[in-house]
Amino acid sequence: MLQSTKYASIKLLGLVKSMHNTPRFGRSKDISLFFSDNTSLRNEYMMGLILVFVIIMVIAALWFIILIILRLLGYRVGCASGAPATIPAEPMGDNQKGSVCTDETGEFIVMQADQNRVNRTRIVFFLSVVAAVGSSGFFLWNSFQTQKSLQNFYEYAEDIKDGFAKLPETLDIAISSSTEFQTPRNEIVTDLSTFCPTASGNVGGQDPSEVTTNLTTALNAIPDLALDQSFIDFNSSIVDMNDILSDAVSFMSFLESPSQIWFITLLSCLGALVILIVYLFACAWKAGQEGYVFVGDTDKNCNDRILHFVAIPLFALLTAGVWTVSATAFATSAANADFCYSEITTGNSVLSFLENLQYDANSTFYLLVDDYLHGCTDGNSAALPEADEFNDVLSSARSYIDTFTSLDVNELDGACSGNATAVMAQVQTLSTDLDGLVTNFNNVYDHISCDAIAPLVQKATYEVGCNSISKGLLYMFVSGLCLACFGTIILSLRSATQRPEIYLLSNIDASQDDDNSYIDDSYY
Numbered sequence: 386m387l388q389s390t391k392y393a394s395i396k397l398l399g400l401v402k403s404m405h406n407t408p409r410f411g412r413s414k415d416i417s418l419f420f421s422d423n424t425s426l427r428n429e430y431m432m433g434l435i436l437v438f439v440i441i442m443v444i445a446a447l448w449f450i451i452l453i454i455l456r457l458l459g460y461r462v463g464c465a466s467g468a469p470a471t472i473p474a475e476p477m478g479d480n481q482k483g484s485v486c487t488d489e490t491g492e493f494i495v496m497q498a499d500q501n502r503v504n505r506t507r508i509v510f511f512l513s514v515v516a517a518v519g520s521s522g523f524f525l526w527n528s529f530q531t532q533k534s535l536q537n538f539y540e541y542a543e544d545i546k547d548g549f550a551k552l553p554e555t556l557d558i559a560i561s562s563s564t565e566f567q568t569p570r571n572e573i574v575t576d577l578s579t580f581c582p583t584a585s586g587n588v589g590g591q592d593p594s595e596v597t598t599n600l601t602t603a604l605n606a607i608p609d610l611a612l613d614q615s616f617i618d619f620n621s622s623i624v625d626m627n628d629i630l631s632d633a634v635s636f637m638s639f640l641e642s643p644s645q646i647w648f649i650t651l652l653s654c655l656g657a658l659v660i661l662i663v664y665l666f667a668c669a670w671k672a673g674q675e676g677y678v679f680v681g682d683t684d685k686n687c688n689d690r691i692l693h694f695v696a697i698p699l700f701a702l703l704t705a706g707v708w709t710v711s712a713t714a715f716a717t718s719a720a721n722a723d724f725c726y727s728e729i730t731t732g733n734s735v736l737s738f739l740e741n742l743q744y745d746a747n748s749t750f751y752l753l754v755d756d757y758l759h760g761c762t763d764g765n766s767a768a769l770p771e772a773d774e775f776n777d778v779l780s781s782a783r784s785y786i787d788t789f790t791s792l793d794v795n796e797l798d799g800a801c802s803g804n805a806t807a808v809m810a811q812v813q814t815l816s817t818d819l820d821g822l823v824t825n826f827n828n829v830y831d832h833i834s835c836d837a838i839a840p841l842v843q844k845a846t847y848e849v850g851c852n853s854i855s856k857g858l859l860y861m862f863v864s865g866l867c868l869a870c871f872g873t874i875i876l877s878l879r880s881a882t883q884r885p886e887i888y889l890l891s892n893i894d895a896s897q898d899d900d901n902s903y904i905d906d907s908y909y
Contacts, residue, residue, distance in 0.1 A: 386729065386730055387728075387729050387730075387732050387759070387847075390761075390762070390839075390843060391762075391764075392761070392839045392840040392843045392844065393840065393843035393844045393846075393847045393848050394847070394848055394852075395729060395843075395847045395851075396729075396847075396852065397725070397726065397729045397730065397851075398725075398851070398852065398855055398856070400722075400855060400856065400859050401721075401722045401725045401726055401729075401851065401855050402722075402726065403722075404718050404719050404721070404722035404855075404859060405719070405722040405723055405725075405726040407437055407715075407719045407722075408436075408437075408440075409433035409434075409436060409437065410433070410436050412429060412430065412432050412433030412436065413426075413429045413430050413433060414430075414433065414723050415430060415723070415727070415737075416430060416720060416723040416724045416727065416734065417727075417734060417737030417738050417740075417741050418430040418741070419431065420738050420741040420742050421741045422741070422743065434716045434719060434720055435716075437715060437716045437719045438712045438713065438715065438716040439712075440712075440715075441708065441711055441712035441715055441866070442708065442709070442712050444708075445705065445708035445709075445712075445869065445873075448873050448877075449701075449705065449873075452873075452876065452877060455467075464506070464880035465877075465880075467697075467879050467880055468880060468883075469880050469883035469884060469885055469886050470502070470503050470506065470880055470885040470886070471680060471885070471886045471887070471888065472495055472496070472499035472500075472502075472503070472885060472886075472887055473495070473496070473499070473887070473888060473889075473890050474494060474495045474677075474887040474888065474889055474890070475494055475495075475889065475890050476889060495677075495887060503885050506878055506880065506881050507669065507673055507881050509874070509878060510669055510874075510875060510878040510881035511666070511669065513871045513874040513875050513878070514662055514665070514666045514669075514871075514875060516867070516871045517662050517868055517871035517872050517875060518659065518662060518663075520864055520865075520867040520868035520871055521655060521658065521659050521662070521868050523860075523864040523867070524655065524861065524864035524865050524867075524868050525652070525655060527857055527860040527861045527864050528648075528651060528652070528655070528861060529643075530853070530856075530857045530860075531854065531857030531858060531860075531861055532640075532643050532648055533853075534849055534853035534854045534857050535640040535854060535857075536640055536641065536642060536643070537845075537849050537853070538637075538640065538845050538849045538850060538854065539634070539637050539638075539640040539641055541841050541842075541844060541845035541849065542630075542633060542634050542637060542845060543634050544841055545630060545838060545841050545842065545845075546627075546630040546631060546633075546634045548831075548832035548833075548837065548838070549623065549626055549627055549630055549832060549833075550627055550630075550631075551828070551832060552623050552627075552829060552832055552833070553620075553623050553624065553627070555825070555828040555829045555832070556616070556619075556620050556623065556829050557620075558825050558828070559610065559822075559825040559826045559828065559829045560610040560611050560616065560620070561611075562821060562822045562825040562826070563607070563608070563609055563610040563611065563822060563826070564609050564610070564611045565818075566607065566818055566819070566822050567609050569814070569815050569818055570604050570607060570815065570818075572811070573604065573808075573811045573812060573815050574601055574604055574605060576803070576807075576808055576811060577597050577600065577601045577604075577808065578601065579802075579803060580597055580801055580802070580803035580804075580805075580808050581593050581594045581597045581797075581800070581801035581802065581803060582594065582802070583802075584800045584801055585799070585800050585801075586799075586800050587800070588792045588793060588796040588797050588800050589791070589792055589793060589796070591788075591792070593792060593797055593800050593801055594801070596785075596788055596789055596792065597789070597801075599785050599788075600782075600785040600786065600788070600789050600812075603778070603781045603782040603784075603785040603786075604782055604785075604815075606778045606781070606782070607778055607779065607782055607822075608775070608778075610775070613771060615769065615771040616771060618749060619749055619769060622748070622749040622750060625750065626749075626750050626753075629750070651710070654703055654706055657699070657703060658700070658703040658704070658707065658868075658872070661696055661699060661700040661703065662700075662872070662875065664696055665692075665696065665697075665700065665875060665879070665882050668688075668692055668696075668882035668883075669881045669882045672881070672882060672883050672884045672885075673881075675884050676884065676885075677884065677885050677886070677887045678884045678885075678886055678887070679886065679887060679888070679889075680886045680887065680888045689883075692882060692883075697876070697879055697882075700872070700875075700876060701876055703872075704869060704872035704873055704876060707865055707868050707869040707872060708869045708873075710861075710865055711861075711862055711865035711866045711868075711869050714858050714859075714861040714862040714865055715862045715866075717858055718855070718858035718859045718862055721850070721851075721854060721855055721858055722855065724850070724851075725850065725851035725855060728846070728851065729847070729851060732758075732759050735754060735758055735846070736751070736754070736755060739751050739754060749769075752769075753766075753769065753833075754842075756769075756835075756839075757835070757838050757839045757842040757843070758839075758842055758843060758846060760835075760839075761835035761839040764835050764836055765835060766833070766834065766835050769833065772829075772830060772833055772834065773834070775826065776826065776830050776834075779819070779822065779823050779826060782819060783816075783819060783823065786812060786815070786816045786819065787816075789809075789812055790809065790812055790813060790816065794806055794809050797809070
């Protein structure tokens, strides 16, 4: 189990464990197989994710199929087909036990059980509307959170790519600078060897002979990078590394900002769905206020046509889209959990990716990725220790040059046998050359050191990829599933958007079975 580092907090979330345990029906949960060049192994993992996706879509498909069948059955299933509720009524009697002319007065009575059935449908419809609006708000918030996390991941990847993209040029300059530094370095080392072999006294509280020896040793330690095999190998591998990073960042460009077409489309569809929910609620409320209407007396106005031919079909389509988005979030969350569970518990996920992509375990890129993710414990790179060593050598040389140049030239001239003025001028000139070398090397070191790259790699992987993205995807699935379910309930109870219809039992032949066949449902 990986532990938190100085660069990133590493924690295996409980929800990651749960999503990793999602049934795959015997298929592999090893996400590294996705990058295998073996088609059967790649399909083995993908089929598991497809089955996760199908779990949700099967529920949606069965629900929608039932709704379609009920719609085709029409009046035989009553309001379950989407047609308005149709219930029997009796004319209200007068004081002389006679009948009131219902056609003129509109007075009638309905059974309490029928009235309760209509009321229950409306109550469930209204509650589903409230739940759907709440779920859509939760889904919207999670969508923004997930998009923000994905964008953060992209920006980390882009920062790494931009840093490595500058390496070919900056490394060439640093290598050339180290080669050019050798000539003045050798000249001053030769002069220092005879400048102060012994000192007649201290200068500024220091032994000038010891200071000179320390400076000579520090300068001799500065190598020519053009002769260092590690830097030669690293330089030759930078082009391949940049190609990999550029391809990866280019592939993730759809995560760059919230202005991407996929996110705008998602928000637009969600907004349209909420508007339709509110519209259906308004229709249901209006129908409830207007009360009953006799069968056949309904006026087919513009609002009714919009409701039946535009609003409800579009609402059904958008609700199906929410089911699809939820299933996609579920499958993606499972894949993310597979990666995070394996990476945090074993530290092998990313390395397995590289191995399946045919990278040798001893290659520079493989070693650097392993080091940035799992090494750099003391701030030094195990994959390219020569870079840390060279940086330390330059720092040491700078320190000893500063110590030497801080000595008083007149006192130094009296304590040493050599020409202190000439040597001091040479050391100061070399100090300028060293500053140039340090600057040129820092342009390389700042883009490859542990302190520069490890925070980006580890934060992107563990804090973003295995924390905020994991949460965002799962919460998007949960809120999307709730929205999809409540949306489908609204669709199932769409009869609530229409006024209930009544028919008078006195108008039905007593010998005739009441099978609702007199209802014209072609409009619904």
